Amino acid sequence: MNFAFSDEQELLRRTARDVFADAASLSIAQVRALNRSGADGDGATHFSVATDLDDVALWRQMAELGFLGLPFAAAHGGSDGSFMDLAVILEELGRAVGPPAYMQTVALCGMTIAASGPDALRADWLQAIVEGRVRLSAAIAEEDGIEEVSAVRMHVRRDGDDFVLDGIKRHVEEAGRVDAYLVATGSTADGITLFLVDSGAPGITLRPQRTTAGGARADIHFDAVRVPASRIVGEESRGETALQGLLQRGAVAACLDMVGAGEAVLEMAVAYAAERVQFGKRIGSFQAVQHHASNMAVDVDASRLITYQAAWKLSEGLDAAMEVAMAKAWTGEAYRRVCTLGHQIFGGIGLMREHDMHLFLRRSRRDDLLFGDAPVHLDRLAAILDTVETPWPQLRGYAP
Amino acid sequence: MDFAIAEDERTFRREIREFLAAELSAEAVREAQSEERISTAGKEFIRKLGERRWISLTWPAEWGGQGRPAMDRFVLNDELIYAEAPGAVGTNVGGRIVAPTLLIYGSAEQKQEFLPRIARGEVDFALGYTEPDAGSDLASLQTRAEWDGEEYIVTGQKLYSTGAHFANYHWLAARTDPDAPKHGGISLFIVDLHSPGISIRPLSSMMDLRTNVVFYDNVRVPRSALVGEQNQGFAIMSTALALERMFVTGDLRRVVEELIQYAKTTTRLGKRLYDDVAVRRQLASLTTQVEIARLFSYRVAWQQSTGKHPGPEATIVKLFVTELQLRIATVAVQLLGHDGELIPGEPDAPYGGFFERFYRRSVMRNIVGGTSEIMRNVIAQRHLGLPR
Numbered sequence: 184m185n186f187a188f189s190d191e192q193e194l195l196r197r198t199a200r201d202v203f204a205d206a207a208s209l210s211i212a213q214v215r216a217l218n219r220s221g222a223d224g225d226g227a228t229h230f231s232v233a234t235d236l237d238d239v240a241l242w243r244q245m246a247e248l249g250f251l252g253l254p255f256a257a258a259h260g261g262s263d264g265s266f267m268d269l270a271v272i273l274e275e276l277g278r279a280v281g282p283p284a285y286m287q288t289v290a291l292c293g294m295t296i297a298a299s300g301p302d303a304l305r306a307d308w309l310q311a312i313v314e315g316r317v318r319l320s321a322a323i324a325e326e327d328g329i330e331e332v333s334a335v336r337m338h339v340r341r342d343g344d345d346f347v348l349d350g351i352k353r354h355v356e357e358a359g360r361v362d363a364y365l366v367a368t369g370s371t372a373d374g375i376t377l378f379l380v381d382s383g384a385p386g387i388t389l390r391p392q393r394t395t396a397g398g399a400r401a402d403i404h405f406d407a408v409r410v411p412a413s414r415i416v417g418e419e420s421r422g423e424t425a426l427q428g429l430l431q432r433g434a435v436a437a438c439l440d441m442v443g444a445g446e447a448v449l450e451m452a453v454a455y456a457a458e459r460v461q462f463g464k465r466i467g468s469f470q471a472v473q474h475h476a477s478n479m480a481v482d483v484d485a486s487r488l489i490t491y492q493a494a495w496k497l498s499e500g501l502d503a504a505m506e507v508a509m510a511k512a513w514t515g516e517a518y519r520r521v522c523t524l525g526h527q528i529f530g531g532i533g534l535m536r537e538h539d540m541h542l543f544l545r546r547s548r549r550d551d552l553l554f555g556d557a558p559v560h561l562d563r564l565a566a567i568l569d570t571v572e573t574p575w576p577q578l579r580g581y582a583p
Numbered sequence: 584m585d586f587a588i589a590e591d592e593r594t595f596r597r598e599i600r601e602f603l604a605a606e607l608s609a610e611a612v613r614e615a616q617s618e619e620r621i622s623t624a625g626k627e628f629i630r631k632l633g634e635r636r637w638i639s640l641t642w643p644a645e646w647g648g649q650g651r652p653a654m655d656r657f658v659l660n661d662e663l664i665y666a667e668a669p670g671a672v673g674t675n676v677g678g679r680i681v682a683p684t685l686l687i688y689g690s691a692e693q694k695q696e697f698l699p700r701i702a703r704g705e706v707d708f709a710l711g712y713t714e715p716d717a718g719s720d721l722a723s724l725q726t727r728a729e730w731d732g733e734e735y736i737v738t739g740q741k742l743y744s745t746g747a748h749f750a751n752y753h754w755l756a757a758r759t760d761p762d763a764p765k766h767g768g769i770s771l772f773i774v775d776l777h778s779p780g781i782s783i784r785p786l787s788s789m790m791d792l793r794t795n796v797v798f799y800d801n802v803r804v805p806r807s808a809l810v811g812e813q814n815q816g817f818a819i820m821s822t823a824l825a826l827e828r829m830f831v832t833g834d835l836r837r838v839v840e841e842l843i844q845y846a847k848t849t850t851r852l853g854k855r856l857y858d859d860v861a862v863r864r865q866l867a868s869l870t871t872q873v874e875i876a877r878l879f880s881y882r883v884a885w886q887q888s889t890g891k892h893p894g895p896e897a898t899i900v901k902l903f904v905t906e907l908q909l910r911i912a913t914v915a916v917q918l919l920g921h922d923g924e925l926i927p928g929e930p931d932a933p934y935g936g937f938f939e940r941f942y943r944r945s946v947m948r949n950i951v952g953g954t955s956e957i958m959r960n961v962i963a964q965r966h967l968g969l970p971r
């Protein structure tokens with residue numbers, strides 16, 4: 184047992200926190216600026232201004248600092264790091280309500296290419312990711328609206344050396360802002376095939392969606408989109424394991440985002456409660472407020488541990504099905520509680536667009552649902568529990 | 584980071600389980616859970632723990648200990664409580680509180696007198712902290728210990744002194760300086776419970792656990808009974824408590840395992856209880872929360888083993904574990920339905936009425952050792968730095 188990050192990871196965390204806190208570098212600063220700048224009367228439209236943000240400067244900075252290459256092999260310009268290293272960045276981005284491009288490009292798509300190959304795709308894409316030249320996004324969900332292997336049904340047929348994709352991918356993050364989509368096709372019955380599809384390929388149309396959290400969300404229509412066989416990630420019809428891995432990393436990445444965001448909300452709310460005066464007293468001296476803050480602290484701390492454990496298991500390549508389900512089932516709900524209690528402490532000012540609080544609340548809707556919310560993951564966990572004698576075999580003394 | 588259970592821990596857990604299989608009688612378990620807790624079988628079992636040098640597991644070698652890390656004591660307690668064995672919590676004030684405090688603050692004579700007997704499982708202690716007007720606000724306690732030039736004269740009463748009816752000694756907090764600020768005038772003593780002037784009256788509780796009021800009427804206590812410096816009692820209690828605050832979750836794991844098993848094997852209205860979505864989700868949620876509690880508790884043990892001082896972590900464990908127990912108990916009695924109302928001893932009671940009693944006892948855990956509200960105050964004020 185060791186609950187501490189390594190010295191290198193702590194250094195990475197400090198660097199990331201400094202970079203992301205630097206208002207000039209981060210797109211969130213621009214989100215904030217835009218939020219303050221005007222009122223066009225339509226809140227949702229107004230908030231979705233974030234979709235047009237240019238976060239290139241931040242991206243370039245992350246490339247220079249090596250953040251984009253953390254989990255990739257040195258041969259591709261990466262630093263041979265682990266998912267646990269990546270976890271540090273994902274958490275710090277959450278703290279800054281950072282853009283989702285990193286999670287999508289590095290943790291989801293990039294790591295899938297790295298794990299599944301083939302070598303030609305690794306060579307073409309990983310170096311480009313590391314250098315900050317390309318961004319990717321995963322297109323998984325279909326009409327059921329959930330990111331799950333069994334919900335993938337997208338029609339794909341072979342035509343010569345190409346494959347032809349037809350169907351709709353729903354709720355794709357960073358839609359229209361990336362160079363390629365990692366698209367899950369086929370079905371569990373016939374086999375899942377993952378394709379890396381150029382975002383500008385003929386036959387692709389976007390139906391943008393305005394959402395609570397803002398950002399570039401869209402449904403993507405694939406109308407006879409041709410993809411060469413060389414763009415298959417992994418092997419044809421054998422992508423289920425890779426997809427499963429992507430979904431697990433996605434769930435944990437969403438948890439890490441919420442862990443960082445929860446820490447930020449807690450710190451903001453505590454700092455405010457310690458100075459805001461009403462009834463002649465600092466409101467942080469009222470027990471009702473103190474207990475809100477304590478409940479937030481416990482929720483954040485619990486989220487941290489259950490999420491780190493899942494991240495560690497993924498990082499070590501161990502079976503993490505149970506731990507990932509636990510982390511996502513817990514953290515989504517805990518972070519929602521943290522946000523709503525944070526709002527109670529801030530009162531009226533926290534409702535204003537000029538205040539950051541609403542950004543965190545908005546994010547909680549996105550992260551809670553992303554890669555499955557609590558009911559989805561509780562059902563997965565319950566299914567596993569149905570097949571095992573105990574959730575804690577490692578404490579029976581016979582399992583590692 | 585490393586969340587794996589180390590090989591040597593797994594080996595130790597196996598060793599403890601083998602010991603329990605051989606030495607823990609059903610009688611000892613039954614007595615440990617009984618109202619009076621006076622237990623012949625239980626005492627026999629605790630002496631066997633002593634023979635293994637497991638009570639003194641983490642003590643330095645010069646006091647008969649094995650110098651093992653705090654993590655080992657955590658693992659031992661975790662397995663003991665999983666097996667419902669006596670000696671882990673509550674019944675073992677000597678090993679849990681008195682010995683670690685004496686190791687730091689005790690005089691050479693006190694160490695000599697008490698540590699070997701505690702290590703062998705030969706003496707029992709009861710806590711003498713709470714009073715009628717000093718509950719959560721423990722520092723306002725009024726029991727007086729006045730120095731008359733030769734001895735302390737103790738007068739007052741102590742409430743909820745669990746185990747005082749069978750213990751040999753009282754671990755007593757009393758006021759030695761009524762003029763000092765309230766935290767600064769308290770001292771700690773080890774008092775022979777058979778001293779003249781002490782009378783013990785039973786209090787029976789809704790948990791079917793006997794506790795006691797201990798009355799002190801001009802009880803003469805020798806200077807040698809004072810633990811540490813005079814008037815430093817509150818600080819000593821706090822330090823000792825922080826060092827020793829160790830919450831294990833073996834009992835909660837056991838209970839959730841049993842509940843899942845119950846839901847899998849019980850059919851109601853023609854279908855497995857476990858196939859009801861609401862039931863499955865509740866059990867999956869409780870499993871998740873117990874896993875969080877396990878991680879919380881391991882973190883404190885890891886901190887103690889690696890020379891880090893647990894700060895908010897120890898308070899958070901207490902709060903989370905005790906509130907979780909009540910949530911588990913609530914789901915348990917809902918799952919069991921009317922059968923869950925049957926008390927221990929009822930022939931048809933599932934699990935011998937365990938969960939019926941567990942529900943009543945779970946209400947207690949949010950109060951004993953600091954209420955949940957006090958824990959939240961501590962987190963907010965001491966750890967988050969909010970103003971008083």
